[in-house]
Amino acid sequence: AQKITQTQPGMFVQEKEAVTLDCTYDTSDQSYGLFWYKQPSSGEMIFLIYQGSYDEQNATEGRYSLNFQKARKSANLVISASQLGDSAMYFCAMREPHTGGFKTIFGAGTRLFVKA
Amino acid sequence: DAGVIQSPRHEVTEMGQEVTLRCKPISGHDYLFWYRQTMMRGLELLIYFNNNVPIDDSGMPEDRFSAKMPNASFSTLKIQPSEPRDSAVYFCASSLAPLNYGYTFGSGTRLTVV
Numbered sequence: 001a002q003k004i005t006q007t008q009p010g011m012f013v014q015e016k017e018a019v020t021l022d023c024t025y026d027t028s029d030q031s032y033g034l035f036w037y038k039q040p041s042s043g044e045m046i047f048l049i050y051q052g053s054y055d056e057q058n059a060t061e062g063r064y065s066l067n068f069q070k071a072r073k074s075a076n077l078v079i080s081a082s083q084l085g086d087s088a089m090y091f092c093a094m095r096e097p098h099t100g101g102f103k104t105i106f107g108a109g110t111r112l113f114v115k116a
Numbered sequence: 117d118a119g120v121i122q123s124p125r126h127e128v129t130e131m132g133q134e135v136t137l138r139c140k141p142i143s144g145h146d147y148l149f150w151y152r153q154t155m156m157r158g159l160e161l162l163i164y165f166n167n168n169v170p171i172d173d174s175g176m177p178e179d180r181f182s183a184k185m186p187n188a189s190f191s192t193l194k195i196q197p198s199e200p201r202d203s204a205v206y207f208c209a210s211s212l213a214p215l216n217y218g219y220t221f222g223s224g225t226r227l228t229v230v
Contacts, residue, residue, distance in 0.1 A: 033216050043226075045207065047218030091159065101147060101166040104219065106159040 003027065004092055004107035012113045013082045020067070021077040021110045023092030029053075032096040034075040035104070036066065039089040048090075051075055079112075087114045122208050122222035129229055134196040137225045140189055141210030149219065150183055150193050151207040159207075165191065166213075198229045 005024045013019035025034065034051045051059045051066045059066040067076040079086055089111050095104040121140040129135050141148045149164040163173040165185045173183070180199070185191040195202055205226050209219040 035218055037218075037221075043205065044223055045209070045219075045221035047220070050216050050218055052216055098172060101164065101171045102213075103161060103164060103172060104149070105161065106151075108158045 003105050004094055006092055006107035006110050008110045009108075010111045010113065012115060013079075014115050015084060016081055018078060018080045019082055019112065021079070021090050021092075021112065023075045023077065023107060025073050025075060025092070025094050027073075027094065027096055029096045032094055034066070034068070035093040035095065036064070036075075036077045037091045037093060037106075039091065039109070040085075041088070045091075049077070082114045084114050084116060087112060120208055120210050120220050120222035122206075122225050124225060125223060127225060127227045129198055129227070131199055131229055132197040133229075134194065135198045135202075135227060135229075137193040137206050137208075137227070139191045139193070139208030139222060141191070141208070142220055143189065144212070145210035145220075146213045147211045148185060148191050149209045149211070150191070151209065153205045153207060153224070154203075162193070195227075198227075200229045203228050 003026045032053045036048045038046045038048050049059050049061045049064045049066050051068045058068050063080045065078045089109045091109045092107040093104050095102050123138045147166055150162040152160045162175045163183045164171055168185045181195055183193045205224045207221050207224045209221045211217050211219045
């Protein structure tokens with residue numbers, strides 16, 4: 001069963017505007033972590049932001065913030081003041097306890113295009 | 117720290133040949149993960165290690181795939197024999213233990229099997 005859903009295959013945003021990338025997840029665990037990663041055209045995967053399932057406040061990292069709505073099982077990424085360099089693929093991911101350790105699964109990704 | 121180091125960056129091989137991908141994790145990281153990325157299937161977890169011990173290899177597609185971690189600073193992913201459908205980007209990532217710790221990914225190995 002798919003556990004991470006990113007419903008937007010592609011998104012366009014005007015430079016300097018804010019954009020929200022959607023992510024919903026499914027888990028029966030009480031303790032889990034939600035992450036966003038960025039993959040530029042160069043191919044590397046870059047960790048952006050983390051939200052814990054017990055965190056009451058939304059996570060923020062510079063221009064990135066995570067809109068966490070636990071009851072709705074959503075963890076949307078908000079990028080404020082978009083820049084051309086934000087054009088990339090963005091992946092939502094969930095890390096949950098697993099026998100012997102932890103494992104992380106990724107969504108299908110959203111490709112963001114920032115227009116000048 | 118130089119980050120997670122993968123080699124080679126690119127590999128082109130003929131069907132039936134053995135392929136070995138290599139990874140050096142960040143020193144001190146407890147976990148090491150191998151992922152495969154394709155357009156059709158996205159990012160798939162193949163196998164992960166905790167303190168050099170394989171924990172979950174349920175994502176390894178077939179017996180043709182094997183992975184080892186002989187020590188804390190080195191891991192290999194081997195495909196023998198390789199097939200064209202194995203063509204993908206293979207990522208290695210490492211992490212500390214806490215749930216809130218993000219992964220550090222290597223640059224990936226782009227494998228092409230012709």
